[in-house]
Amino acid sequence: MAKLLLVAEASEGKIKKSLYEIMSKLLSLQFVAKKASFESDLVIVGEVSAEEMERIKRFNLSTIFQAKNLQSVRPLAVDGNYKYVMAPVSTSNKDFFPVLAVSVNNATMVSDVVDFDGANVSKPLFAGKAISKIPLSKRGTYFITVRPNSFGVLDVEQFWKENGGATAVNTKVEAVTQVASSDANARVQVKEVVKAMKSRADLSEANIIVSGGRAMKCKENFQLLEELANVLGATVGASRAAVDAGYALPAMQVGQTGKTVSPSLYVACGISGAIQHLAGMRTSKIIFAINSDPNAPIFSKADYGIVGDLYKVIPMLIEELKA
């Protein structure tokens, strides 16, 4: 049976939601669609709490490996006879996966995938203006990174109820023993890490995003968006115009030259909806736009639009949400 390895980076005792999304997808491919005959292993980089470990085990994994750092996953991913090696898109995987793919003969890598059916992957091209379907037909290993928020998270207990009861899942837990003796690749040295002033949920993982554009006029006005974000449990993003004007940090930029996001809800405040901005958020499930110009292009992509002054609309919206 083909084997699949999912690479999970842990932080603060937990793994990211995007990993539960992938595990949900794999579980339903194995049981419901009965399309894919593969067994899944998971390697956890870093530590998870006992509670998190139990939750992870409900996803029918064969073996859970524990690794201290990403580099020690290397021998497992390269020599473990895996047909698929998968992970959510992240800054570290963007560097790690292509290097792994170079280390394996006949490997293929596909990045930023939004669907996987066991035999094909789909990935957006031209900033989402087309979707490609790529068959996975070769004998070699496939290295695949998945865009967060592409799949829903299963209620796993409900799933087991509907699919033949809670199977006694027999997951082995092992430490990765092979240590990367000598790293085949030259490594750069990290001189210093500059921590963000305020740590925020990563934009590409966020389930709800509130973004502000040029209409925010200054840095201080972003506070209004922070307030809206607080009631919604959202992360704050920005357009390039807002970033270039210094109202928002570069890490907050959504769009072609910023982050690609795909949240359940994207609230665009005073953003016109330029094609380069749409490129970064058009796959959001629901787009909610607030703009004073009834002809702003953002309205043609929005599921719900309010034509009005954002300085008036947002405070009223916050009030209504709190009610």
Next chain:
Amino acid sequence: MNIYVCVKQVPDTETKVVLESDGKAINTSAIKWVVNPYDEYAIELAMQIKDRLQGAPNVIVIRVGESNPTVEVLRTAMAMGADEAIHVELPKYTLLDPTITAKALEAAIKKFAKPVDLILAGKQSIDADNSQVPQMLAARMGLECATAIGSYKVVEGSEMASGVMEVTRDLDGGSSEVLSVRLPALLSCNKGLNTPRYPSLPGIMKAKKKPLTKYTMGDLGLEQVALDSDYAQMSLVLPPEKAPGKKVVMESDNPTQQKEMMKQAVEFLRSEAKVI
């Protein structure tokens, strides 16, 4: 010192995507071609290094891509100041398997036989957004690699054989890291690194006479590999058009209407869209 700069020619972002009838490729007849925006930062960085060293480094731009309808990007890069160019020709515009692009770049650089001190590239190309080729090329060639650099510190003595360059890149969640990279190395460039220059008129004239070396995929032994890749079997579809959403206009002097509007908006998010 030899600086290689990887460049790609891509459809302008404003381009409307139209598919060929076989659903295997996009129709390229009405496309405006541009230099991949991230590659412009790489070209500019090479030029700044060249300027600082009074023109000493030899800057070679290298591209894997179609020769029809145009090969403007290599001339543009030479008009900006690059000394020579290598073109690995593909018969038509193709979204090539990044593994194969990396192999082609490596093979062409080796065939060209001028030793590598520094390779610069954009962090990704905006047609496929893979972000694989720079990392793969560095790994294949055993070079130190820093990706998506957003700033570059000018350090005395770093821009020479075995020099150590200092660069900064963003991490998830707003943090950033400062990296020391020993040459020979590869740097992939992000937005914000610099402001790319425009080609000057004399630059454009001179570019016409600068040497351009051509290889085919066959010359590099990669023709069959490219055809065998799963990427060669990809099929394309356009995303479904979204039905127009609801749009409501706030009446500036009608508090009752405003209040009712907010109620409906929140109701939509909670009950209809079920996203909050």
